[in-house]
Amino acid sequence: MTTETKFFADATLAGLARWLRLLGFDTVCFQGKAGRPLMRQAAAEGRILLTRRRDLLERQFSGRLILLPGTTAVKQLSFALGKLSLEIQAQNLYTLCLSCNQKLISLERESVRDLVPEYVFEHCSVYTRCPQCRKIFWPGTHRRNALQFLKDNGFDVT
Numbered sequence: 043m044t045t046e047t048k049f050f051a052d053a054t055l056a057g058l059a060r061w062l063r064l065l066g067f068d069t070v071c072f073q074g075k076a077g078r079p080l081m082r083q084a085a086a087e088g089r090i091l092l093t094r095r096r097d098l099l100e101r102q103f104s105g106r107l108i109l110l111p112g113t114t115a116v117k118q119l120s121f122a123l124g125k126l127s128l129e130i131q132a133q134n135l136y137t138l139c140l141s142c143n144q145k146l147i148s149l150e151r152e153s154v155r156d157l158v159p160e161y162v163f164e165h166c167s168v169y170t171r172c173p174q175c176r177k178i179f180w181p182g183t184h185r186r187n188a189l190q191f192l193k194d195n196g197f198d199v200t
Contacts, residue, residue: 050070050080050087129198
C-alpha cells in the first residue's frame with residue numbers, strides 16, 4: 043500500500059489522524075458518534091475505517107475496518123502502519139493540511155512576506171498553503187522535532 047491509502051478515523055482517534063496526515067496519508071476524522079453513519083461514509087469514500095470500538099466489528103460493513111489496540115497515538119500509528127505494511131517516506135511529510143486534510147499548494151516566497159513572522163520570512167524560502175483553511179506552513183523546527191519523535195519511537199523514515 044502507498045500514501046494513496048485513505049483512512050477514516052472515528053472521533054476518538056483525532057491524534058492518530060493528525061499523525062497520519064503529517065506523514066502524508068489522506069485521513070478524515072469523523073466528528074459524529076461512531077456507528078452506522080461512520081461506517082457508511084467510510085465505505086462510500088473507499089477509506090479504511092480506523093476505530094477502537096469493538097462493537098463495530100459485529101456490524102455488517104462492506105469496507106475494511108482495523109480495530110486499534112493501545113491508547114496512545116504512537117501505539118496506534120505503529121499498529122496501523124505495521125498492519126498495512128506502510129512505510130514512512132520523508133518526501134511525503136507535511137504535504138497535507140493537519141487540520142483540513144487538503145493537499146497543500148506551493149507558494150512563492152514573496153507572496154507570504156506580510157503573512158508570516160519576519161524572522162520566518164528571513165530564514166525560510168519554502169512555503170505551502172492549505173486551499174481550504176488558508177493556513178500557511180513552512181519547514182521549521184516542528185518538522186525536525188516530528189522526525190526526531192518518529193525515530194525516537196522506533197519508526198523508520200526513508
